Amino acid sequence: MFLINCPYCGERDQSEFSAGGEAHIVRPKQPTELSDDQWAEFLFMRKNIKGVQLERWNHAHGCRKWFNMARDTSNDKIHAVYKMGEKPPSK
């Protein structure tokens, strides 16, 4: 349980948001040409990092916009919030 600084609405309780999991997983451009291994990688395999993880969140009970976050999963501290399409912070 923590507060999230929505880039559009400001600081709100985490319960207003939906977690969207690991960020920057690129949808395959040519889905028909993918092998089973590549599909498994895209659909199922996750880094599941203990430490700073880049992830997607949605302000479901607010502006309903998606954005990205860098959060330390070992203590739930949020290091950065950045909009969709923006590059993740360098560290």
Added chain:
Amino acid sequence: MKNKYSIFSLFKNALSYHENWQKAWRDPEPKKEYEAIIIGGGGHGLATAFYLAKKHDMKNIAVVEKGWIGGGNTGRNTTIIRSNYLWDASAGLYDHALKIWEGLSQELNYNVMFSQRGVMNLAHNLQDVRDLKRRTHANRLNGIDAVWLNTEQVKKFCPIINTSPDIRYPVLGGTLQRRAGTARHDAVAWGYARGADEMGVDIIQNCEVKGIKRRGDGIEGIETTKGFIKSKKIGVVTAGHSSVIAGMVDLRLPLESKPLQALVSEPVKPIIDTVVMSNAVHAYVSQSDKGELVIGAGTDAYISYTQRGSHDVVEGTLKAILELYPIFSRMKMLRQWGGIVDICPDASPIISKTHIKGLYFNCGWGTGGFKATPGSGDLFAHTIANDEPHKLNADFNINRFVSGDLVDEHGAAAVAH
């Protein structure tokens, strides 16, 4: 040789004020090399070591544990045991475990307080009714006891449930598995530890694995806070931290680790003599032998390793509990905690070889691993000893995420994962 626990040993030790009990397990320093090493000293890991020594004659093995044994999810779950899963593969796996539970206290000479008080799963809408009836039929075809109860029978079986049609999610019926129940979770870890230790297994606590050293296409050993330990066979049973260990050898796993919460109330006199679970409103409750209500809440939706969990998840669960059991409205909650569960996309576990020779993973138990502890240990030991899965865990391999042969228990099992 361990002294046998019995009424006579209890009497004998009472004469010396219980100050001279033999230690249940040793506290050894790690040897240089083992035939096999199990990473993770929870119930599943200790059971694996126990069955490796007992059934596969591998005595020169070690269990390495970062903290103390049974201090992770083994000591954090709500102790529910059942095997009423929908799919054949899961039914085989969980009922194998349930059959071992039925004789476990005798097998270990350790009272795990296994109590077959029954588990009832409630239906709150027409889809629930259809799903649960279908599951009862599937269970019976697999030889697993299951009965459908209508609302009056639910009320009769557990009178404190509010079966009024006026509540937000009325009780339309439920399923009952009478062979299901609960066990004392700590005792499971301690019993397996004592049994494994007696056969020569080294249980090494406060020993964190820092790295896995590879050689060629296999394994050379593990780097730990107590130095390097050689072994060609490594079994990883680290629940929420499975991805962390897998990351040491660049193995990709389909897991997400999330906090799952539970809470207990102040102790009261016996009020509920069974386990009641409700999928639709996500609330389940039983009563421990100490008298506390043991309440299972849900997981947080986000990845976290914090062993805490969010307050709104607890609030949601308690709202549902209060509507179903108005009698609990003035109960005070005593303790709340979280455990980190590793959830697979299909809510079924992985008990499998990997592409690295000698490296085995037992993970992905998600929110329901405790019930499987003896079966999981038995089948994982078989997999490690023979380098081949047992037929009961063959479907639970890592490759199912590539082949698409998922064992989809999401929603199919008796409770939301």
